[in-house]
């Protein structure tokens with residue numbers, strides 16, 4: 001659609017200030033689209049792929065735009081933009097803050113939100129891998145009630161999730177970091193473009209666990225469970241959590257291979273499936289090496305600049 | 308719907324605004340403010356950059372109804388009573404403008420950076436302009452202009 005030439009078609013746009021009003025609007029008309037930063041929705045509207053009867057603005061609902069500390073970690077309101085995540089949450093959520101810093105451009109980070117990324121569920125979204133690596137939980141709410149869904153069960157296909165048509169994403173709960181976390185992505189340039197593929201890793205020393213997440217290399221963002229189990233076993237057998245000894249090269253290499261084996265990449269304009277598989281192995285090996293070095297040095301990892 | 312918004316300190320009203328209209332459409336087609344440019348309508352070029360309640364955004368990605376009751380600052384509001392804004396002067400001084408299509412967005416992004424960060428380093432300047440595409444200049448003069456504007460803003464007496 002060219003804004004210069006075409007008259008835009010009618011669509012109701014509701015501006016509720018309270019969550020219950022928004023939920024009623026979602027329930028009242030099937031296919032009502034919630035909008036926060038607009039960075040995905042406006043593009044879909046512009047290409048004419050989506051013609052909803054109504055949209056609901058979420059940016060006036062104050063409770064969605066806050067984050068708070070809870071016993072389980074950070075409860076991040078659905079409409080907190082990436083700029084604020086990067087600026088305010090770098091201490092408790094270093095991995096998510098690092099991923100937020102790699103999103104689009106300043107203009108996009110000022111508007112884009114984690115709630116929006118979850119709603120859009122693009123396999124290329126920058127925050128999904130870290131949400132997976134952290135074992136985050138999505139809070140869904142509708143007039144029928146609220147529920148929590150582990151992010152690992154949230155995505156069902158490209159652009160599809162378990163969210164029912166009348167549900168809103170209210171918040172995402174992310175456990176506070178216990179150790180280093182890193183996110184890396186491969187792409188044609190550092191800003192604006194979508195990742196060709198990406199990888200997130202988070203260390204959880206209290207559970208002797210390494211969380212992973214892969215982006216842009218399968219129909220949905222997904223973890224690499226076999227790589228997680230493999231490295232947990234190796235770290236346990238070698239007592240490396242306790243000794244903070246070096247991670248052997250062959251363990252890093254095998255971790256990369258298992259991460260690549262967890263992908264189901266497509267061939268598209270951004271890269272071939274073979275390239276993606278290879279790049280995921282490299283990013284996995286590299287990010288695990290980095291967080292492990294930081295763990296040994298009692299440092300936190302602030303994430304890696306884009307390649 | 309009926310839309311009321313403040314643009315560069317002045318109140319504007321628009322009638323019959325459709326839910327699918329963008330803030331960019333309202334600025335250009337309804338209010339006749341052609342400073343913010345329309346190019347990709349996908350958030351990829353930054354030509355449409357404006358401030359919405361003090362936050363730099365791509366106006367093409369803001370649904371117009373979201374701007375209801377809010378305050379917008381466009382490139383038309385940059386120059387003040389006492390002449391061009393320091394970033395505008397610096398762009399001229401450095402030859403940072405060729406066809407000029409990207410310039411309003413570049414100026415807004417540069418102004419936004421200096422609001423947040425009066426003494427930006429190279430990485431901060433590049434990050435601030437990463438969402439703004441220039442089809443002509445190769446960026447060198449633009450980066451130079453931002454450095455100059457920062458220096459002059461910090462030491463206003465060095466302004467011409």
Ligand code: FES
Pocket residue numbers: 344345346347348349350351352353354355356365366367368
């Ligand atoms: S026209 Fe808005 S970013 Fe290109």
Ligand code: FES
Pocket residue numbers: 403404405406407408409410440441442443444
């Ligand atoms: S001067 Fe022509 S696009 Fe930048």
